[in-house]
Amino acid sequence: MFEYFPGNYVWNLGVVAALNSGGLIDEVDRACRPIREAATRGEDAGTGDFLSAWAALTDQLVEQAETAEKAGHRRTAGQLYFRATNYLCQAERMLAHSNPDRVPTYRRVLELAQKAFTLHSPGISRVEIPYEGTTLPAYFSAAPAAAAAASGPAPVVVLVNGLDSTKEHMYSSGHWEELAARGISCLMLDQPGTGEALRLQGLTARIDTEAWAGAAVDWLVTRDDVDPARIGIVGWSLGGYYAPRAAAFEKRFALVVAWGANHNWGAVQRRRLEREGERPVPHYWEHVLWVWGHDDLDSFIDFADDVHLDGVVERITVPFLIAHGANDRQIPLEYAHRSYEQAVNSPKRDLRIFTREEGATEHIGLDHLPFVSTFIADWVADTFAEVRPAGS
Numbered sequence: 001m002f003e004y005f006p007g008n009y010v011w012n013l014g015v016v017a018a019l020n021s022g023g024l025i026d027e028v029d030r031a032c033r034p035i036r037e038a039a040t041r042g043e044d045a046g047t048g049d050f051l052s053a054w055a056a057l058t059d060q061l062v063e064q065a066e067t068a069e070k071a072g073h074r075r076t077a078g079q080l081y082f083r084a085t086n087y088l089c090q091a092e093r094m095l096a097h098s099n100p101d102r103v104p105t106y107r108r109v110l111e112l113a114q115k116a117f118t119l120h121s122p123g124i125s126r127v128e129i130p131y132e133g134t135t136l137p138a139y140f141s142a143a144p145a146a147a148a149a150a151s152g153p154a155p156v157v158v159l160v161n162g163l164d165s166t167k168e169h170m171y172s173s174g175h176w177e178e179l180a181a182r183g184i185s186c187l188m189l190d191q192p193g194t195g196e197a198l199r200l201q202g203l204t205a206r207i208d209t210e211a212w213a214g215a216a217v218d219w220l221v222t223r224d225d226v227d228p229a230r231i232g233i234v235g236w237s238l239g240g241y242y243a244p245r246a247a248a249f250e251k252r253f254a255l256v257v258a259w260g261a262n263h264n265w266g267a268v269q270r271r272r273l274e275r276e277g278e279r280p281v282p283h284y285w286e287h288v289l290w291v292w293g294h295d296d297l298d299s300f301i302d303f304a305d306d307v308h309l310d311g312v313v314e315r316i317t318v319p320f321l322i323a324h325g326a327n328d329r330q331i332p333l334e335y336a337h338r339s340y341e342q343a344v345n346s347p348k349r350d351l352r353i354f355t356r357e358e359g360a361t362e363h364i365g366l367d368h369l370p371f372v373s374t375f376i377a378d379w380v381a382d383t384f385a386e387v388r389p390a391g392s
Helices: 009-017 025-039 047-070 074-093 101-121 145-151 167-174 175-181 195-200 210-220 240-250 265-274 284-292 297-304 334-342 364-386
Strands: 124-131 134-141 154-160 186-190 226-236 255-259 320-325 349-356
Touching: 009 025, 009 074, 009 364, 025 074, 025 145, 047 074, 047 101, 074 101, 074 167, 101 124, 101 167, 101 195, 124 210, 134 167, 134 175, 134 210, 154 175, 154 210, 154 240, 154 364, 167 175, 167 186, 167 195, 167 297, 175 186, 175 226, 175 364, 210 226, 210 240, 226 240, 226 364, 240 255, 240 320, 255 364, 265 297, 284 297, 320 334, 320 364, 334 349, 349 364
Parallel strands: 154 186, 154 226, 226 255, 255 320, 320 349
Antiparallel strands: 124 134, 134 186
């Protein structure tokens, strides 16, 4: 993995994620160069410096975008808003829950993303998914009209977050675009415990992920442009627990992908207490307690023991892909093999390990994200074709 800040895994993860989600190396370098010394103080201490540097870059791009838009250069403005969204997402992700800048920064991310949709990605719209007396915010990327005209209602992927990502990270990743190019729609969901659902609505994570996943399916099947027989779920990072759990119990999903095999997240937390393995974000335990709605670490660790897929993946009865990096420093590689070995009732189970030689070997392939994204998109497209061939 490209390590701009030697010894600071968390900050390096943010840099690599930004670069592999459409960021430009010159812009990222100009943001990061002034904070090299701050990075040496540790992942937690310098997060204010990280925010200031990346927010300054965001401001610069927004100013350029506004100038371009006034001049009628909508494509240029859209590209600038797209990258600004990407950069500010990474800065917001670093902040502690208690940081007073967190919510205002995230609200600005939402504003920038909406401007990017209008000028850069008009096929994406904001939607609200009814869920237990409230709604879950999401972005819907519709498959191109030409694909729908050729084969009728489109297949769709429900793309779900991990511990610290948001639907805006999904948007920046471009995975929706890869799916669209293959005639597949994408619902980028902020499920409970993530993104806007957590930050602005206070909805915390739950073990029984089929509850919110089922709500997403309920909404999708009401759409005329969605094929109800071809709805899949893909989850990255902690989504590698969320998505398989959902597909095991919500039988309307036609396929499932664990983008990072988070087979036993509870055991990973006990390892992290012993400082084994890397952590994804600064202020880690504060973040984890916020996500799950707990306020005591000891009782939470006992609770987290139930966040695992033993006895769960056996219930998956649809095609199942596990994609994992051989050098994932957060989630042990052995978990990928465990998910594969236990998924005995899947009619098509595939295990793809990304190696050091080819790249994409770090957590969810962030070091070579487009490579993993296209592999998964191809697998999804091929599998949907097997569920119901186009034109049938």
